[in-house]
Amino acid sequence: MASLNGSPAPAAALRALALTNYGHFTTMKVEDGGVRGLGLHLARLVADCREVFGTELDPEWVRECVRREAGGGRAGAFMVRVTVFDPELDLTAPERAGRPGVLVTTRPAAGSVGRPLPAxxxxxxxxxxxxxxxxxxxxxxxxxxxxxxxxxxxxxxxxxxxxxxxxxxxxxxxxxxxxxxxxxxxxxxxxxxxxxxxxxxxxxxxxxxxxxxxxxxxxxxxxxxxxxxxxxxxxxxxxxxxxxxxxxxxxxxxxxxxxxxxxx
Structure with a gap:
């Protein structure tokens, strides 16, 4: 599953990300609706957005996008990746990138905090x-x-x-x-x-x-x-x-x- 700005991600936007490979992200582990260090993840996205796109990112909007894709009382543990990128970025004029979107994707978690993976x-x-x-x-x-x-x-x-x-x-x-x-x-x-x-x-x-x-x-x-x-x-x-x-x-x-x- 993938959502862009809280709605199903269109194929054209995903294609743009794959072809330009310009953006930033954070990956967090959701456990029964909670995240360790959520504030640090959001702060990272805000700081990196300034560095990569020269614009401000609203952390509460990011949080809402994550809730829409990964909320709903979903039990257990899973991974959420938040990728910030501009679907309209032009390879020939990357300085014009300044309207980044918030892509949220999920995948299964590889392990649990209480049951460590092999060395x-x-x-x-x-x-x-x-x-x-x-x-x-x-x-x-x-x-x-x-x-x-x-x-x-x-x-x-x-x-x-x-x-x-x-x-x-x-x-x-x-x-x-x-x-x-x-x-x-x-x-x-x-x-x-x-x-x-x-x-x-x-x-x-x-x-x-x-x-x-x-x-x-x-x-x-x-x-x-x-x-x-x-x-x-x-x-x-x-x-x-x-x-x-x-x-x-x-x-x-x-x-x-x-x-x-x-x-x-």
Whole structure:
């Protein structure tokens, strides 16, 4: 299902998005009518709309569009993606884009907060996202490297910069646990994910530091964070094995599960 500005999305509008690939989005997990960090998701859309289109987006209108597509007392958990794009954007004159619409789509949720998915084995590959602070729709570079990692026998990809420092995963933030049990977030240009931001606000004992190869090899555990799955352990990065059952990761899961749901 897909709706544009609260009504069924016309094929011409979807075709325009597919052909121009210019816009931004956020993805949220709806659980029994509520969303963790709903305000952060809405704030992201507003800020990114200013950056991408130079115009203001009404967060309450976005909320209403989500309610129309995903409301109605729908039980259980599912994913909602809100994509903001201009159906009339002209490839030859993108500066004229300024009337973005709100596309809402839904899909099944991959897991639940209380039942974590299996740990991931990831491969480090060099990559720097264009406009890393914006959650934009241009995913080719990320997906190309995810594909390469999976063809190499890994579950996913972990990006490093030209300097070799760890930054983020393909569609998730990365975190680590050092020998003292401190949570370490990479010091790098990354997309500030909603789940990561909620955890940073809810938990103490966290630092931000450059994660070099040497530092990575000194960590006792590693994890990924995403709205889709919450906190997910990493069992290995390349040839470096980690404790998937580390108690700090368990504590992070509990803290995330305790974040209250905001009603749509």
């Amino acid at each position: 991931l084995r990831v491969q480090r590959l060099a990559f720097h996202r264009d406009a890393p602070a914006v959650k934009h729709v241009a995913l080719f570079g990320q997906l190309r490297l995810r594909r390469a990692a999976r063809l190499a026998g890994f579950d996913d990809v972990l990006f490093t910069g030209a300097d070799g420092l760890v930054s983020e995963g393909c569609t998730w933030n990365a975190g680590f646990v050092d020998e003292a049990g401190t949570v370490v977030w990479p010091e790098a240009e990354v997309l500030p994910g909603t789940t990561m931001r909620l955890l940073r606000a809810a938990c103490g004992g966290q630092v931000t530091a450059a994660v070099t190869d040497v530092r990575l090899r000194s960590m006792r555990a590693a994890f990924a964070t995403s709205t889709g799955f919450g906190v997910r352990a990493l069992s290995a990065v390349d040839d470096i094995a980690f404790r998937a059952d580390d108690p700090v990761i368990g504590a992070l899961r509990e803290s995330y599960a305790a974040v209250p749901l905001d009603r749509l």
